[in-house]
Amino acid sequence: AQSVAQPEDQVNVAEGNPLTVKCTYSVSGNPYLFWYVQYPNRGLQFLLKYITGDNLVKGSYGFEAEFNKSQTSFHLKKPSALVSDSALYFCAVRDSSGGSYIPTFGRGTSLIVHP
Amino acid sequence: GAGVSQSPRYKVAKRGQDVALRCDPISGHVSLFWYQQALGQGPEFLTYFQNEAQLDKSGLPSDRFFAERPEGSVSTLKIQRTQQEDSAVYLCASSFSSVQGPSTDTQYFGPGTRLTVL
Numbered sequence: 001a002q003s004v005a006q007p008e009d010q011v012n013v014a015e016g017n018p019l020t021v022k023c024t025y026s027v028s029g030n031p032y033l034f035w036y037v038q039y040p041n042r043g044l045q046f047l048l049k050y051i052t053g054d055n056l057v058k059g060s061y062g063f064e065a066e067f068n069k070s071q072t073s074f075h076l077k078k079p080s081a082l083v084s085d086s087a088l089y090f091c092a093v094r095d096s097s098g099g100s101y102i103p104t105f106g107r108g109t110s111l112i113v114h115p
Numbered sequence: 116g117a118g119v120s121q122s123p124r125y126k127v128a129k130r131g132q133d134v135a136l137r138c139d140p141i142s143g144h145v146s147l148f149w150y151q152q153a154l155g156q157g158p159e160f161l162t163y164f165q166n167e168a169q170l171d172k173s174g175l176p177s178d179r180f181f182a183e184r185p186e187g188s189v190s191t192l193k194i195q196r197t198q199q200e201d202s203a204v205y206l207c208a209s210s211f212s213s214v215q216g217p218s219t220d221t222q223y224f225g226p227g228t229r230l231t232v233l
Contacts, residue, residue: 032219043119043206043224044158051219090157094218101146101218102171105157 002027002095006106013081014114021076021089021109029097033074035065038088038108047089050074061085081113117141119225121207127231128197136192136228140209147190148222149182150206158206164190165212197232204229 003026013019025031032051036044048059055067065076076089088110092103120139128134140147146165150158151174160174166187175182179197184190194201204227210220 034221036224041226043121043226044208044222046221046223049219049221092157096218101163102160102174103222105159107155107157 002031002093002104004091004093004104004106006089006091006109008109009107010110010112012112012114015083016080019078019081019085019111019113021091021111023074023076023091023106024072025074025091025093026072027093027095027097029095031067031072031074032094032096033065033067034092034094034103035059035063035074035076036090036092036105038090044090047076081111083113083115086111086113119207119209119223121205121225121228123228124226125229125231127233129233130198131196132232133193133195134197134230136194136205136230138190138192138207138209138225140188140190140207141211141223142188143211144209144223145187145212146210146220146222147184148208148210149190149192150208151176152204152206152227154203161192161205194230197230199232202230202232 005024034049035047050067058064088108091106094103122137149161152158162182163171164184179195181193206227207225208222210222
């Protein structure tokens with residue numbers, strides 16, 4: 001079974017400060033991990049993914065995420081937040097064992113960046 | 116290029132009505148997924164197509180839900196005799212399907228159809 005947790009419903013950060021949105025996962029095999037962003041009344045937009053290789057993954061709009069196998073985490077980060085980064089962020093996982101193609105999404109974290 | 120499109124964007128139905136939701140995936144994308152997103156939740160898997168074949172429908176909540184993709188491109192999600200608990204945003208996503216398989220593929224989402232059942 002696969003699962004993902006986003007422990008924070010909301011993250012508040014001042015513009016220009018670094019931001020972190022947390023994600024932890026549970027899988028039987030190796031994880032395939034994804035981050036998506038959702039703006040109001042829009043679908044999910046892909047930010048980045050970890051499949052294999054370098055633990056630090058760089059994605060769109062200056063976001064990056066670090067895969068930590070020992071802590072089963074895949075936290076999303078950005079060095080300097082923008083007001084326009086305010087949105088809903090979803091972490092998703094697929095388990096490599098059994099060739100699962102169905103992702104499990106977290107409940108989402110609302111990021112609010114204050115001017 | 117064009118992304119995934121869905122229509123209608125909003126649908127209000129009276130309880131007991133049938134509805135049909137359409138998804139136009141990105142051209143050439145082999146895989147197509149339908150999700151249901153309740154308010155304040157992440158997307159929940161409903162069904163998966165590879166070309167015209169429906170390979171997994173384990174997430175469909177009842178036999179009132181039916182999906183098809185007859186020519187391997189456009190897909191329709193039909194809900195018969197709608198109930199209030201069907202109110203949600205229905206998202207469609209497509210992916211190209213690399214040689215590594217759909218597990219590693221990036222999914223591209225449409226804007227969703229917000230269904231409200233009165």
